[in-house]
Amino acid sequence: MASIRTQKRDKAAVPMQVTCGPCALGTLCHAEGLPFAFHSLFPLADEKRIRLGAGEFLFRAGDTQMGIYAVKAGFLKSCVPLTDGRRNIVAFHAMGDAVGMDALGRGAHSSDAVALNGCEVCLIPLAKFEKLLEHPAESVHLRQLLGRELARMEAHAAVVGTLSAKQRVATFLLNMSAGWEMRGYSKHAFVLFMSRDDIGNFLGLTFETVSRTLSYFQSNNWIAVKGKNVLIHDLKALQSLLEHSG
Amino acid sequence: MASIRTQKRDKAAVPMQVTCGPCALGTLCHAEGLPFAFHSLFPLADEKRIRLGAGEFLFRAGDTQMGIYAVKAGFLKSCVPLTDGRRNIVAFHAMGDAVGMDALGRGAHSSDAVALNGCEVCLIPLAKFEKLLEHPAESVHLRQLLGRELARMEAHAAVVGTLSAKQRVATFLLNMSAGWEMRGYSKHAFVLFMSRDDIGNFLGLTFETVSRTLSYFQSNNWIAVKGKNVLIHDLKALQSLLEHSG
């Protein structure tokens, strides 16, 4: 397993001071696979940049919406509050993602957005946003973005509602893999940017079950795991887990 | 339990021929609690009305999007296909709801929409839709609708991902109750318009568990159930189920 590097550079790579130079937002705003020039919305965003440390809140559920945020660097999670006080992670966000759109309904956020590590986001103020959307093209872009997010959330609800633990973790790995590939990185080797606890919370499992399942995949030589470093040896094996119900 | 009527009129009430007269869409399009005049979008829809029998598809996952649909009468469900061939219900739709918005991302639907009984929907063709949205007010309305739907789906993902069976069924009953109240009906007495199987599929449970849980609630005198007829005696008891984790 010499090919798995440790992640020493994690914090060094995001030293709380991210400049726009290395942040290739211009090209990576398409990273979501959007069929349009999403970055046409975001150059404006430079005027209001926000830096967050690990664990800091971008916004909290209930906060009135200031605008929409574009992730320039680092990673965040979206958590919806439950009636019993717990929080459930419903999405992870990486470079190029838009965050905060669920507030467009009420004008107030229905979820928290929390930085997983040092990260930087751009705020597009609501007023500017409205003005920008007077252009039909941008208006269509936003609708597509929202539609895509809605479809993604529907798929996630189906995953946590029906699949077994092994299937959920496999789906998670495959989605991470596809996400990195879409951003131009390897689909076989990547670093999980969240804890086992976060993965479990996201998938509706305990962190012990996540850990056990990853170990199981590794014992089958489908993957290699070392801490947050993942190496996928057999994508097809993971996919085939999803093809048979149960 | 004499106050629970049987549902003899179910099919008679929706006899495959719904006129616009009894369908109070004009006022009920606000039924979702939208803070705007949603019906300003939908008068146009009259030009293309669609009637569906129970079990008929409004559209299927993969179909190219023709437009957005407004439910005028009856009930539908949205189902996302899983890789193993099964389908998972991610939403139910009633009078006044908009259906098909998850296709705005790809231009193709990512879920099926299936009629639960005889029902009638209005199609707003995509072209007309785009033209209508040139008006800023309507554009904002649609964004709010999408944001609301997104927030609702996030909440649903959290429910099926973290809550126990009793909590899920309680949440479901409370949401049904709130939905009927919002539409001007009783929040204590209503008719479930879907089967136990559909409820289970929606909540990530088996229909046996749904049935057992309803019986349990009834044995506690929190509700009365007879077939699809529900009478809620103790809303607070159901709510208190959600206040303590586990």
Add this chain to the structure above:
DNA sequence: CGGCCACTTGAGCGTACTCAAAACGCGTGG
């Protein structure tokens, strides 16, 4: 009345959870 379908209820099982302990990584300080 008979058949069908949706629903209810029961008994036993299996997956994922709970509780618990040990190993590991990482930052800090001697």
Add this chain to the structure above:
DNA sequence: CCACGCGTTTTGAGTACGCTCAAGTGGCCG
């Protein structure tokens, strides 16, 4: 540099919740 301590992760053992399989009930329609 190594020792220490904290938090995360791994692994284990027992439990419980919801699932599976199965029988029985009730409503509806031919």
